[in-house]
Amino acid sequence: MSASVTDKEARVHLDTRLAQCGSRWDSRTGAVSMPVYQTATFRHAGLGKSTGYDYSRTGNPTRAVLEETMAAIDGGCRGLAFASGMAAIDCLARLFAPGDRIVVTEDLYGGTYRLFERVYKPLGIEAVYVDTADTAAVEAAFTRKVKALFVESPTNPLLKVADLRALGRLAQRHGALFIVDNTFMTPLLQRPLALGADVAVYSATKYLGGHDDVVGGLLVAREPDVAEKLAFLQNAAGAILGPQDCWLILRGLKTLGVRLRRQQANALDVAAFLAVHPAVVKVHYPGLPDHPGHGRQLLQATGCGAMVSFELADPSRAADILAGVQVFLFAESLGGVESLITLPAVQTHADIDPETRARLGVTDGLLRLSIGLEDPNDLIADLEAVL
Amino acid sequence: MDLTTRLVHGGENPEDGFGDLTPPIHLSSTYAQADPERFGPYDYARSGNPTRAALEEAMASLEGGARGLAFASGMAAIASTLLLFSPGDHLVACRDLYGGAYRALTTLFARWGLDTTFVDTSDLGAVERAVTGRTRAVYVESPSNPLLTVTDLAGVAALAKAHGLVSIVDNTFMTPFLQRPLALGFDIVLHSATKFLGGHSDVVAGVAVMADAATGRRLYAVQNAFGAVLPPQDSWLVLRGLRTLAVRLAAEQATAQELAAWLAKRPEVARVHYPGLPGHPGHDIHARQADGPGAVLSFELRSPDAAKAFMRSIRLPKLAVSLGGVESILSYPATMSHAAMPPAERASRGISDALVRLSVGLESARDLKSDLEQALGNDGRR
Numbered sequence: 016m017s018a019s020v021t022d023k024e025a026r027v028h029l030d031t032r033l034a035q036c037g038s039r040w041d042s043r044t045g046a047v048s049m050p051v052y053q054t055a056t057f058r059h060a061g062l063g064k065s066t067g068y069d070y071s072r073t074g075n076p077t078r079a080v081l082e083e084t085m086a087a088i089d090g091g092c093r094g095l096a097f098a099s100g101m102a103a104i105d106c107l108a109r110l111f112a113p114g115d116r117i118v119v120t121e122d123l124y125g126g127t128y129r130l131f132e133r134v135y136k137p138l139g140i141e142a143v144y145v146d147t148a149d150t151a152a153v154e155a156a157f158t159r160k161v162k163a164l165f166v167e168s169p170t171n172p173l174l175k176v177a178d179l180r181a182l183g184r185l186a187q188r189h190g191a192l193f194i195v196d197n198t199f200m201t202p203l204l205q206r207p208l209a210l211g212a213d214v215a216v217y218s219a220t221k222y223l224g225g226h227d228d229v230v231g232g233l234l235v236a237r238e239p240d241v242a243e244k245l246a247f248l249q250n251a252a253g254a255i256l257g258p259q260d261c262w263l264i265l266r267g268l269k270t271l272g273v274r275l276r277r278q279q280a281n282a283l284d285v286a287a288f289l290a291v292h293p294a295v296v297k298v299h300y301p302g303l304p305d306h307p308g309h310g311r312q313l314l315q316a317t318g319c320g321a322m323v324s325f326e327l328a329d330p331s332r333a334a335d336i337l338a339g340v341q342v343f344l345f346a347e348s349l350g351g352v353e354s355l356i357t358l359p360a361v362q363t364h365a366d367i368d369p370e371t372r373a374r375l376g377v378t379d380g381l382l383r384l385s386i387g388l389e390d391p392n393d394l395i396a397d398l399e400a401v402l
Numbered sequence: 403m404d405l406t407t408r409l410v411h412g413g414e415n416p417e418d419g420f421g422d423l424t425p426p427i428h429l430s431s432t433y434a435q436a437d438p439e440r441f442g443p444y445d446y447a448r449s450g451n452p453t454r455a456a457l458e459e460a461m462a463s464l465e466g467g468a469r470g471l472a473f474a475s476g477m478a479a480i481a482s483t484l485l486l487f488s489p490g491d492h493l494v495a496c497r498d499l500y501g502g503a504y505r506a507l508t509t510l511f512a513r514w515g516l517d518t519t520f521v522d523t524s525d526l527g528a529v530e531r532a533v534t535g536r537t538r539a540v541y542v543e544s545p546s547n548p549l550l551t552v553t554d555l556a557g558v559a560a561l562a563k564a565h566g567l568v569s570i571v572d573n574t575f576m577t578p579f580l581q582r583p584l585a586l587g588f589d590i591v592l593h594s595a596t597k598f599l600g601g602h603s604d605v606v607a608g609v610a611v612m613a614d615a616a617t618g619r620r621l622y623a624v625q626n627a628f629g630a631v632l633p634p635q636d637s638w639l640v641l642r643g644l645r646t647l648a649v650r651l652a653a654e655q656a657t658a659q660e661l662a663a664w665l666a667k668r669p670e671v672a673r674v675h676y677p678g679l680p681g682h683p684g685h686d687i688h689a690r691q692a693d694g695p696g697a698v699l700s701f702e703l704r705s706p707d708a709a710k711a712f713m714r715s716i717r718l719p720k721l722a723v724s725l726g727g728v729e730s731i732l733s734y735p736a737t738m739s740h741a742a743m744p745p746a747e748r749a750s751r752g753i754s755d756a757l758v759r760l761s762v763g764l765e766s767a768r769d770l771k772s773d774l775e776q777a778l779g780n781d782g783r784r
Binding site for chain 2: 227273
């Protein structure tokens with residue numbers, strides 16, 4: 016029995032869909048939690064007969080429920096789950112051929128940059144990097160045939176906001192595929208497909224899984240033709256997500272609403288505290304009214320998320336701060352229930368060359384916070400003690 | 403650190419291993435020893451396991467106790483606790499309590515020589531009158547299952563101390579997020595961690611937390627000897643659930659309050675039991691001893707037939723046993739949680755065949771209300 020969305024179900028709210036994801040699948044036992052189909056293969060009743068499943072790389076019920084849930088909450092026709100966020104992006108990159116050009120956000124996750132520069136550039140796929148928060152600059156980059164536009168908004172780690180609707184129209188005019196890495200926002204806060212994107216990509220490791228205990232990636236496609244190509248690649252290249260990890264992400268999705276809303280509220284408190292602190296020269300958070308993308312963010316999303324970055328007046332203090340935090344954890348990743356602090360210049364953006372980093376503003380004094388579920392007073396007290 | 407922060411970081415040990423943000427799942431049943439006469443911290447998984455220990459320590463910290471112990475189910479936690487007593491001992495217990503606890507007390511333990519007198523523990527005088535020379539403990543739930551009866555916990559704890567009794571409370575419905583009985587004077591807090599603590603209807607587990615180390619050691623001896631321990635993977639899942647306990651239960655409670663008030667005004671509903679309603683007996687006591695009324699309510703339809711028609715019409719909450727998950731669950735105590743209690747016993751406690759219990763999940767209040775409305779409209783119309 017599949018989790019197909021009936022007319023009636025389509026009218027329920029996002030929180031309801033999230034709370035009950037996977038809990039109506041098993042009609043045989045009525046199991047309220049989706050079973051983990053830890054199987055590589057499936058028996059056939061006879062030649063030419065199939066239950067719909069034959070080999071877990073191609074399709075697995077637990078993975079299917081995760082994929083269908085994501086498609087339903089993101090407003091897409093198909094979801095696809097991968098072994099990691101990078102595996103999901105890699106699958107997208109396989110849509111292109113030597114000679115193709117892609118326009119990409121210049122300040123984006125270093126791992127994506129590395130994939131394009133070190134893996135796909137040698138294969139003849141050219142990525143050009145622009146400030147995608149500047150719509151005119153993106154338009155200018157469409158000088159010759161561009162196959163795709165790959166955008167993060169808000170960006171990692173500077174939280175710059177792109178005008179997604181305008182970029183969507185631009186991509187459509189030029190016949191380019193519009194891809195949005197929506198990891199920071201999740202469908203709870205921002206739905207790229209509704210804003211004109213063809214594909215939304217997620218590191219499910221972050222907010223979707225939500226508990227820092229599973230690595231996974233997801234694609235959600237808006238239209239069947241793109242979905243079919245991606246599904247073919249998922250099966251052919253095989254970087255699928257295993258059933259236990261799919262189940263853990265499903266479990267995380269159930270509380271996405273309550274988690275992210277609380278984390279977002281905490282983030283605003285922390286950002287406001289940092290904005291007036293003498294040791295801090297600048298705070299990047301779309302929720303602060305003086306953030307350049309603040310207005311634009313509110314037009315295209317229902318919230319500003321839980322990521323905050325800030326620049327130290329004295330960059331040399333970064334090491335002491337990272338060693339001194341007691342509540343924040345100095346660790347890579349983001350989006351989990353525990354608050355984390357990182358130094359992008361040496362961690363997530365280490366793969367970007369120093370000159371580019373400096374030009375982008377990913378300086379040695381830039382710290383990035385992923386705000387979790389702790390009491391905001393404890394988080395602020397921790398920052399106060401180390402700043 | 404605030405409880406909310408401790409919920410998020412419980413079980414973490416930054417000194418261990420590789421700095422994992424979540425505790426590793428230690429599956430090994432046995433541990434190599436360097437020396438035959440001096441063992442390391444772990445020797446056999448029944449006696450101690452690092453992942454289970456992480457949960458046990460987290461729970462002890464959240465309840466403010468000296469020691470936590472995790473068991474294979476809530477009933478295993480209750481049964482192991484009852485093994486602290488001896489044949490010939492006597493227990494005073496609350497009248498309306500979980501059917502499984504009632505069954506254990508009146509069958510397994512009665513057979514073995516532990517007698518129980520059930521009283522209305524919201525009446526402290528009745529509790530005191532039930533105490534005899536052989537009484538060793540008082541056992542309560544507050545709010546109780548399924549009528550949400552409120553007991554004055556500080557009052558019972560004081561009474562227990564005055565008579566040298568062990569005070570035991572099942573805090574499953576409230577969790578330490580809303581109610582911390584050890585701070586009110588209780589000796590032992592029990593949980594079915596299957597419910598709100600695990601929170602996702604995907605793990606069966608029990609936890610006991612003891613206020614003092616000596617009682618902790620005695621219950622540990624039972625846990626080790628009888629071995630109804632919680633396995634490491636399940637311990638890890640409960641820890642994972644704890645991370646979001648505050649945000650889950652806060653949201654579920656808000657919806658429950660809205661639904662309880664709405665149901666109380668419906669003509670199809672004869673009565674609503676919920677500590678958050680101003681007319682609920684013990685409302686003020688509950689408001690003093692807990693931080694909120696919780697996310698479980700029960701209500702009576704006009705007749706058993708109306709209740710059954712209602713349950714057959716409901717579409718959004720699942721008709722199931724259990725409670726405390728992210729999905730709303732509607733239960734029928736007569737055939738589910740209190741089936742183990744004979745009908746006459748149920749009737750004498752006011753647990754009628756028209757009573758249904760709703761555990762409110764994370765679905766939107768609007769969707770739940772809309773579904774309850776259509777199901778109420780269908781009751782009796784068959």
